[in-house]
Amino acid sequence: MKEIGKSIKCEAYARVGFLGNPSDGYYGNTIAIAIRNFSASVTLEPSDVLAFRPHPVHDPAHFASLQHMVERVEGEGYYGGVRLLMATCKVFHAYCSDHGIPLHDRNFTLSYDTNVPRQTGLSGSSAIVCAALSCLLEYYDVGDRMKVEDRPRVMLSAEEELGITAGLQDRVAQVYGGLVYLDFDRHYLERTGNGLYVPMDPKLLPQLHLIYAKNPSDSGKVHSTVRKRWLDGDELVRSCMQEVANLAVMGREALLQQDFRTIAKLMDRNFDLRRTMFGDAALGKMNIDMVETARSVGAACKFTGSGGAVIALCLDGEKQVKALEEACAKAGFIVEPVIPAPSFVHPTTF
Ligand SMILES: Nc1ncnc2c1ncn2[C@@H]1O[C@H](COP(=O)(O)OP(=O)(O)O)[C@@H](O)[C@H]1O
Ligand SMILES: O=C(O)[C@H]1O[C@H](OP(=O)(O)O)[C@H](O)[C@@H](O)[C@@H]1O
Ligand SMILES: [Mg+2]
Numbered sequence: 001m002k003e004i005g006k007s008i009k010c011e012a013y014a015r016v017g018f019l020g021n022p023s024d025g026y027y028g029n030t031i032a033i034a035i036r037n038f039s040a041s042v043t044l045e046p047s048d049v050l051a052f053r054p055h056p057v058h059d060p061a062h063f064a065s066l067q068h069m070v071e072r073v074e075g076e077g078y079y080g081g082v083r084l085l086m087a088t089c090k091v092f093h094a095y096c097s098d099h100g101i102p103l104h105d106r107n108f109t110l111s112y113d114t115n116v117p118r119q120t121g122l123s124g125s126s127a128i129v130c131a132a133l134s135c136l137l138e139y140y141d142v143g144d145r146m147k148v149e150d151r152p153r154v155m156l157s158a159e160e161e162l163g164i165t166a167g168l169q170d171r172v173a174q175v176y177g178g179l180v181y182l183d184f185d186r187h188y189l190e191r192t193g194n195g196l197y198v199p200m201d202p203k204l205l206p207q208l209h210l211i212y213a214k215n216p217s218d219s220g221k222v223h224s225t226v227r228k229r230w231l232d233g234d235e236l237v238r239s240c241m242q243e244v245a246n247l248a249v250m251g252r253e254a255l256l257q258q259d260f261r262t263i264a265k266l267m268d269r270n271f272d273l274r275r276t277m278f279g280d281a282a283l284g285k286m287n288i289d290m291v292e293t294a295r296s297v298g299a300a301c302k303f304t305g306s307g308g309a310v311i312a313l314c315l316d317g318e319k320q321v322k323a324l325e326e327a328c329a330k331a332g333f334i335v336e337p338v339i340p341a342p343s344f345v346h347p348t349t350f
Pocket of ligand 3: 123124125126166
């Protein structure tokens with residue numbers, strides 16, 4: 001019997017696109033990792049009215065001056081995480097109505113905290129959504145009524161509600177935890193609304209390093225035309241995206257064989273293909289600098305998401321890691337070892 005009136009706190013991790021991204025948005029294949037380096041948490045407290053508590057840092061409504069307000073908006077945008085909490089509640093309610101899942105009528109207050117760096121392609125927004133959804137499933141005691149494989153889609157629809165562009169990959173890594181191989185086969189996706197998600201043992205991964213900038217807002221990203229070109233059947237984009245997807249297929253095999261030389265080659269190729277498709281202006285100078293800094297010490301390197309952070313693989317041991325740290329310090333980038341999160345699904349499915 002559940003205790004009534006108890007508050008609930010749930011956590012979700014940041015994620016790294018390891019291989020194959022961004023083909024998740026193009027019926028491709030990817031491998032993604034949930035990482036413990038950063039996380040978001042959401043707390044649900046039973047209350048008389050339904051309320052959302054603004055975060056003191058991330059949802060500011062008071063400023064020292066007009067100048068301060070302008071700087072804040074220029075650096076971080078207008079929005080914080082409260083809209084994500086509201087959108088999650090809305091799509092949760094819609095899912096339950098559509099599936100005939102009855103909900104009790106007790107109210108609650110949601111609040112959140114996060115240390116996922118913003119605008120770094122580490123999926124800070126969906127970490128908040130994922131933690132909020134976990135709270136709601138527990139509060140209404142309906143965890144067994146929303147299939148695990150449906151949750152990433154529900155989470156994505158929360159961000160779509162808000163006009164945030166995103167793909168399924170990130171949400172899958174956050175719901176499943178650990179290391180996941182994802183197949184977005186068009187027929188399966190159109191039939192079920194989901195991809196095929198295959199959990200893998202995170203112990204298969206080599207040690208990776210995460211590199212990101214302290215202040216990513218001047219990355220110079222410009223709007224990319226890749227989606228339109230892909231939809232128009234542009235041959236270059238179509239064939240590159242197909243090859244990107246294939247890197248994840250090969251990467252899965254290489255992981256199972258523990259063939260990290262091949263993994264390094266696939267990571268490098270992943271970035272090079274992204275660069276060919278998107279062009280340097282859309283990738284942003286700072287993002288390209290991060291990749292080139294890692295490559296200057298012989299590490300393999302690629303984006304974790306659409307830009308802001310990269311992952312590097314140093315196959316030549318400690319000396320190379322030291323060289324990477326020095327090169328990053330000189331360029332003003334932060335570097336730290338990737339800590340994969342545990343898998344939340346049963347190990348027999350590995
Ligand atoms: N760290 C954060 N704190 C509060 N809100 C956030 C945070 N990160 C993202 N958001 C919210 O999510 C929206 C989309 O963020 P997004 O650019 O997708 O970041 P990310 O790449 O980290 O997921 C933002 O406009 C904001 O409303
Ligand atoms: O371009 C990519 O690799 C990813 O871009 C988005 O992630 P983000 O963390 O916001 O950069 C998108 O949500 C992913 O599905 C793409 O793979
Ligand atoms: Mg996001």
